[in-house]
Amino acid sequence: MKVLVVGNGGREHALAWKLLQSPKIDQVVCVPGNGGTATMKGCQNLPLAVDDFEGMSKYALENDIPLVVVGPEVPLAQGITDFLQTKGLKVFGPVQAGAQIEASKAWAKALMEAAGVPTAKAAVFTEPTAAKNYIRTERAPIVVKADGLAAGKGVIVAQTLEQAETAIDDIFQGQFGSAGNSVVIEECLLGQEVSVLALTDGLTIRPLLPAQDHKRIGEGDTGDNTGGMGAYAPAPIATPELMARVQTEVLEKTIAELRNKGIDYRGVLYAGLMVADNGDFKVLEFNCRFGDPETQVILSLLETPLEDLILACIDQRLAAMPPLAWKKASAATVVAASGGYPGNYEKGKVITGLDAAQLAGAIVFHAGTKLNSTAEIVTDGGRVLNITGLGEDFQQAIAQAYTGIKEIQFSRMYYRRDIGHCLLNEES
DSSP, rough: OEEEEOOSSSHHHHHHHHHSTTTTTTEEEEEEHHHHSSSTTTTTEEEOOOHHHHHHHHHHTTOOEEEEEOOOHHHHHHHHHHHHHHOOOOOESSOHHHHHHHHHHHHHHHHHHHTTOOOOOOOSSHHHEEEHHHHHHHSSSSSEEEOOOOTTOOOOEESSSSHHHHHHHHHHTTTTTGSSEOOOOOOOOSSEEEEEEEEEEEOOOOEEEOOOEOOOEETTEEEOOOSSSSESSSSSTTTTHHHHHIIIIIIHHHHHHHHHHHHOOOOEEEEEEEEOTTOEEEEEEEESOOOOOOOOOOOOOSSSHHHHHHHHHTTOGGGOOOOOOOSEEEEEEEEEEEEETOOOOOOOOOBBOOOHHHHTTTTEEEEEEEOOTTTTTTEOOOEEEEEEESSHHHHHHHHHHHHTTTOOOOOTTOSSSSTHHHHHHOOO
């Protein structure tokens, strides 16, 4: 079977890599893909935009590709699943109505409240004056979010009222484009974030291994929010007891409420949680797709064939699947970013040491890279590479990732040197 994977990031490279481990998969075509997918055996890139739904469907039908796996949230929010389904293709990813769970934080908040899902106190505003009056009442610290899609950067944790007011002005003045037509203002929750990615066919929902992402650009979890600077799995803070509660209080309630709204949601439901020191939790946000870089660590540990799970979700037979199988190991990934990210950064920097990193035992997933005209891998984005390590425990996995990343060079490369610091501090 051939599979078409939509997207060009580290998540999509990991999806293609995992799919190609199956003897059932002959070829993966990535649209548009990156430097890693361009050079991976069994994989090829198709230079189409992720919103060229007509071009993708035409290529898939002409080349006998029955299955499309959608990586990023933007095409899902634009209705790629709805469109490709009308062409007779099997698509992994929710329909446009379901993708609102990520495309609008206000919509997701209303859904959580209707479903009885534990979440932070929040209010929604469509103009700045009322928003500023609200934060003066609630006081800082407080969280200001652009309502729409902002590539993981539209969340500002304001420690002072001045920071919150500046964030409100920036959002309404277009810093995040149409994502800032309204803002969601939430109470600031304390604790550790946990990512719970679950697969669903609209009736049954099964969580994958819980992961923990590192959102801030700076070491010690400081500085601006990013799309994610590193991750590890399985996150120990997500105990079996906590995961049992997440299943009943979050995942099953959310899928039931989506059904109540007439939405047939099939794909990934990603719940971002804040877990307090006492073990209680609330949902910070929902995403409608695999996380990035959580996918890189989760799929590195998955033993059940990915395509079997994907097809079970599409065909609504997930309940009949056996329990998911996992490696008895830990995984960690470190993001190598372009200098200046998440702000302005340069592209086109030649990357060296990729083969050496893999010889050192790391798995290298490409994100913002491309193959240039002289067959060199060069930088092409803010988050450039995900250097991933596996080990019997987290110390081994994290050490493996850092051993690999030390082999890699490109101009102004930046990475956090403290991925997994919470774990390592607890173990020491």
